[in-house]
Amino acid sequence: TQLLEQSPQFLSIQEGENLTVYCNSSSVFSSLQWYRQEPGEGPVLLVTVVTGGEVKKLKRLTFQFGDARKDSSLHITAAQPGDTGLYLCAGWAFGTSGSRLTFGEGTQLTVNP
Amino acid sequence: DAGVIQSPRHEVTEMGQEVTLRCKPISGHDYLFWYRQTMMRGLELLIYFNNNVPIDDSGMPEDRFSAKMPNASFSTLKIQPSEPRDSAVYFCASSLWDRGSDEQFFGPGTRLTVL
Numbered sequence: 001t002q003l004l005e006q007s008p009q010f011l012s013i014q015e016g017e018n019l020t021v022y023c024n025s026s027s028v029f030s031s032l033q034w035y036r037q038e039p040g041e042g043p044v045l046l047v048t049v050v051t052g053g054e055v056k057k058l059k060r061l062t063f064q065f066g067d068a069r070k071d072s073s074l075h076i077t078a079a080q081p082g083d084t085g086l087y088l089c090a091g092w093a094f095g096t097s098g099s100r101l102t103f104g105e106g107t108q109l110t111v112n113p
Numbered sequence: 114d115a116g117v118i119q120s121p122r123h124e125v126t127e128m129g130q131e132v133t134l135r136c137k138p139i140s141g142h143d144y145l146f147w148y149r150q151t152m153m154r155g156l157e158l159l160i161y162f163n164n165n166v167p168i169d170d171s172g173m174p175e176d177r178f179s180a181k182m183p184n185a186s187f188s189t190l191k192i193q194p195s196e197p198r199d200s201a202v203y204f205c206a207s208s209l210w211d212r213g214s215d216e217q218f219f220g221p222g223t224r225l226t227v228l
Contacts, residue, residue: 042219
Protein backbone atom coordinates (compact mmCIF):
# COMPACT_ATOMS: atom_id res chain seq x y z
CA THR A 1 0.00 0.00 0.00
CA GLN A 2 1.38 3.36 -1.02
CA LEU A 3 1.09 5.99 1.68
CA LEU A 4 1.36 9.72 1.26
CA GLU A 5 2.16 11.86 4.27
CA GLN A 6 1.38 15.54 4.18
CA SER A 7 2.78 18.19 6.44
CA PRO A 8 1.76 20.27 8.12
CA GLN A 9 -1.75 19.01 8.78
CA PHE A 10 -2.96 22.46 9.80
CA LEU A 11 -1.59 25.86 8.85
CA SER A 12 -2.95 29.26 9.85
CA ILE A 13 -1.19 32.31 8.44
CA GLN A 14 -1.76 36.00 7.75
CA GLU A 15 -2.55 37.40 4.35
CA GLY A 16 0.63 38.14 2.40
CA GLU A 17 2.77 35.43 3.98
CA ASN A 18 4.41 32.62 2.04
CA LEU A 19 3.96 28.94 2.84
CA THR A 20 5.04 25.50 1.73
CA VAL A 21 3.14 22.23 2.05
CA TYR A 22 4.96 18.92 1.73
CA CYS A 23 3.85 15.53 0.48
CA ASN A 24 6.17 12.58 1.13
CA SER A 25 6.17 8.87 0.47
CA SER A 26 8.52 5.91 0.48
CA SER A 27 6.92 4.74 -2.76
CA VAL A 28 7.52 5.88 -6.30
CA PHE A 29 4.56 7.35 -8.16
CA SER A 30 4.11 7.65 -11.90
CA SER A 31 2.62 11.08 -11.36
CA LEU A 32 1.36 13.23 -8.56
CA GLN A 33 -1.60 15.56 -8.40
CA TRP A 34 -2.60 18.38 -6.08
CA TYR A 35 -6.27 19.01 -5.36
CA ARG A 36 -7.99 21.76 -3.41
CA GLN A 37 -11.22 21.15 -1.53
CA GLU A 38 -13.57 23.73 -0.09
CA PRO A 39 -16.19 23.00 2.59
CA GLY A 40 -19.20 21.12 1.26
CA GLU A 41 -17.59 20.41 -2.09
CA GLY A 42 -15.50 17.74 -3.72
CA PRO A 43 -11.77 18.14 -4.43
CA VAL A 44 -10.82 20.06 -7.57
CA LEU A 45 -7.60 19.39 -9.47
CA LEU A 46 -4.96 22.13 -9.36
CA VAL A 47 -2.06 20.50 -11.17
CA THR A 48 -0.48 17.22 -12.29
CA VAL A 49 3.27 16.67 -12.24
CA VAL A 50 4.70 13.74 -14.14
CA THR A 51 8.45 14.05 -14.56
CA GLY A 52 10.94 13.79 -11.69
CA GLY A 53 12.22 17.27 -10.86
CA GLU A 54 9.36 18.94 -12.69
CA VAL A 55 8.26 22.39 -11.53
CA LYS A 56 4.92 23.89 -12.49
CA LYS A 57 3.61 27.34 -11.69
CA LEU A 58 -0.01 28.37 -11.44
CA LYS A 59 -0.10 32.09 -10.69
CA ARG A 60 1.09 32.34 -7.06
CA LEU A 61 1.28 28.56 -6.63
CA THR A 62 4.46 26.60 -7.41
CA PHE A 63 4.43 22.81 -7.50
CA GLN A 64 7.49 20.60 -7.54
CA PHE A 65 7.88 16.85 -8.05
CA GLY A 66 10.90 15.27 -6.41
CA ASP A 67 13.68 13.87 -8.56
CA ALA A 68 12.92 10.34 -7.36
CA ARG A 69 9.16 10.86 -7.82
CA LYS A 70 8.49 10.06 -4.17
CA ASP A 71 7.69 13.52 -2.88
CA SER A 72 6.22 16.83 -3.87
CA SER A 73 5.77 20.32 -2.52
CA LEU A 74 3.32 23.15 -2.97
CA HIS A 75 4.52 26.68 -2.36
CA ILE A 76 2.13 29.63 -2.18
CA THR A 77 3.50 33.14 -2.46
CA ALA A 78 1.69 36.08 -0.84
CA ALA A 79 -1.22 33.99 0.39
CA GLN A 80 -4.71 35.45 0.18
CA PRO A 81 -7.90 34.61 2.10
CA GLY A 82 -9.24 33.00 -1.07
CA ASP A 83 -6.48 30.39 -0.80
CA THR A 84 -8.14 28.99 2.32
CA GLY A 85 -9.06 25.34 1.89
CA LEU A 86 -7.96 21.74 2.23
CA TYR A 87 -5.02 20.89 -0.01
CA LEU A 88 -4.66 17.24 -0.95
CA CYS A 89 -1.81 15.54 -2.72
CA ALA A 90 -2.57 12.33 -4.61
CA GLY A 91 -0.21 9.87 -6.23
CA TRP A 92 -0.93 7.61 -9.17
CA ALA A 93 0.62 4.15 -9.06
CA PHE A 94 0.11 1.20 -11.36
CA GLY A 95 -0.81 -2.20 -9.95
CA THR A 96 -1.99 -5.56 -11.21
CA SER A 97 -5.59 -4.37 -11.47
CA GLY A 98 -4.74 -1.10 -13.12
CA SER A 99 -3.79 2.29 -11.80
CA ARG A 100 -4.85 3.63 -8.46
CA LEU A 101 -4.93 7.11 -6.96
CA THR A 102 -3.85 7.37 -3.30
CA PHE A 103 -4.58 10.57 -1.39
CA GLY A 104 -2.66 12.15 1.41
CA GLU A 105 -4.53 13.19 4.55
CA GLY A 106 -4.55 16.81 3.53
CA THR A 107 -3.33 20.17 4.80
CA GLN A 108 -6.00 22.53 6.09
CA LEU A 109 -4.87 26.05 5.23
CA THR A 110 -6.45 29.14 6.75
CA VAL A 111 -5.38 32.56 5.50
CA ASN A 112 -6.50 35.33 7.80
CA PRO A 113 -7.15 38.84 6.39
CA ASP B 114 -22.09 19.61 -18.59
CA ALA B 115 -23.58 19.53 -15.10
CA GLY B 116 -20.61 17.69 -13.65
CA VAL B 117 -20.85 14.64 -11.42
CA ILE B 118 -24.21 14.48 -9.69
CA GLN B 119 -24.73 12.79 -6.34
CA SER B 120 -27.86 12.20 -4.31
CA PRO B 121 -28.87 12.65 -1.66
CA ARG B 122 -26.58 15.46 -0.42
CA HIS B 123 -27.35 14.57 3.18
CA GLU B 124 -28.60 11.35 4.71
CA VAL B 125 -29.41 10.68 8.35
CA THR B 126 -30.40 7.16 9.27
CA GLU B 127 -30.49 4.83 12.20
CA MET B 128 -28.12 1.96 12.81
CA GLY B 129 -29.23 -1.18 11.02
CA GLN B 130 -31.03 0.59 8.20
CA GLU B 131 -30.12 0.21 4.53
CA VAL B 132 -28.56 3.24 2.86
CA THR B 133 -28.27 3.78 -0.89
CA LEU B 134 -26.12 6.53 -2.37
CA ARG B 135 -26.45 7.48 -6.01
CA CYS B 136 -24.11 8.91 -8.60
CA LYS B 137 -24.38 10.12 -12.18
CA PRO B 138 -20.94 10.52 -13.78
CA ILE B 139 -20.00 13.02 -16.47
CA SER B 140 -21.24 11.82 -19.84
CA GLY B 141 -18.51 10.08 -21.82
CA HIS B 142 -16.31 9.29 -18.84
CA ASP B 143 -15.33 5.62 -18.76
CA TYR B 144 -14.17 5.48 -15.15
CA LEU B 145 -16.20 5.93 -11.98
CA PHE B 146 -14.78 6.02 -8.47
CA TRP B 147 -16.35 5.88 -5.01
CA TYR B 148 -14.45 7.48 -2.12
CA ARG B 149 -15.11 7.92 1.58
CA GLN B 150 -13.73 10.90 3.53
CA THR B 151 -13.40 11.12 7.30
CA MET B 152 -11.34 13.27 9.61
CA MET B 153 -9.46 10.26 10.91
CA ARG B 154 -8.65 8.48 7.65
CA GLY B 155 -8.84 11.20 5.02
CA LEU B 156 -10.01 10.34 1.51
CA GLU B 157 -10.10 6.60 0.83
CA LEU B 158 -10.83 4.86 -2.48
CA LEU B 159 -13.55 2.25 -1.98
CA ILE B 160 -14.08 0.88 -5.50
CA TYR B 161 -13.77 1.91 -9.11
CA PHE B 162 -15.42 0.85 -12.36
CA ASN B 163 -14.27 0.87 -15.96
CA ASN B 164 -17.03 0.72 -18.57
CA ASN B 165 -19.48 -0.35 -15.85
CA VAL B 166 -17.28 -3.25 -14.69
CA PRO B 167 -15.81 -3.21 -11.15
CA ILE B 168 -12.02 -3.22 -11.45
CA ASP B 169 -10.71 -2.81 -7.91
CA ASP B 170 -12.90 -3.21 -4.84
CA SER B 171 -10.09 -3.80 -2.38
CA GLY B 172 -11.02 -0.62 -0.53
CA MET B 173 -14.54 -1.74 0.30
CA PRO B 174 -14.42 -2.08 4.07
CA GLU B 175 -16.80 -4.98 4.63
CA ASP B 176 -19.43 -7.16 3.05
CA ARG B 177 -21.99 -4.66 4.26
CA PHE B 178 -20.84 -2.41 1.43
CA SER B 179 -21.75 -3.11 -2.18
CA ALA B 180 -21.57 -1.05 -5.36
CA LYS B 181 -23.17 -1.45 -8.74
CA MET B 182 -23.02 0.31 -12.07
CA PRO B 183 -25.92 -0.98 -14.20
CA ASN B 184 -25.18 1.45 -17.04
CA ALA B 185 -22.77 4.17 -18.06
CA SER B 186 -24.79 6.94 -16.46
CA PHE B 187 -25.62 5.57 -13.05
CA SER B 188 -23.97 3.95 -10.05
CA THR B 189 -25.05 3.11 -6.52
CA LEU B 190 -23.21 2.46 -3.28
CA LYS B 191 -25.24 0.51 -0.76
CA ILE B 192 -24.61 -0.09 2.92
CA GLN B 193 -26.67 -2.79 4.58
CA PRO B 194 -26.91 -2.78 7.54
CA SER B 195 -25.47 0.62 8.34
CA GLU B 196 -23.42 1.29 11.49
CA PRO B 197 -22.43 4.55 13.24
CA ARG B 198 -18.80 4.10 12.11
CA ASP B 199 -20.00 4.39 8.51
CA SER B 200 -20.71 8.08 9.12
CA ALA B 201 -18.62 10.01 6.61
CA VAL B 202 -18.80 12.01 3.40
CA TYR B 203 -19.00 9.74 0.37
CA PHE B 204 -17.74 11.10 -2.93
CA CYS B 205 -18.24 9.85 -6.43
CA ALA B 206 -15.75 10.86 -9.13
CA SER B 207 -15.40 10.16 -12.82
CA SER B 208 -12.63 10.43 -15.38
CA LEU B 209 -11.99 9.74 -19.04
CA TRP B 210 -9.10 7.37 -18.39
CA ASP B 211 -7.18 5.96 -15.45
CA ARG B 212 -3.81 6.89 -16.85
CA GLY B 213 -1.43 8.48 -14.40
CA SER B 214 -2.12 12.04 -15.46
CA ASP B 215 -5.85 12.23 -15.78
CA GLU B 216 -8.10 14.47 -13.77
CA GLN B 217 -10.82 13.01 -11.63
CA PHE B 218 -13.93 15.14 -11.42
CA PHE B 219 -15.61 14.86 -8.05
CA GLY B 220 -19.25 15.26 -7.16
CA PRO B 221 -20.34 17.39 -4.20
CA GLY B 222 -20.53 14.35 -1.92
CA THR B 223 -23.17 12.76 0.29
CA ARG B 224 -22.83 13.43 4.00
CA LEU B 225 -24.01 10.28 5.78
CA THR B 226 -24.83 10.23 9.48
CA VAL B 227 -25.72 6.92 11.08
CA LEU B 228 -27.22 7.30 14.56
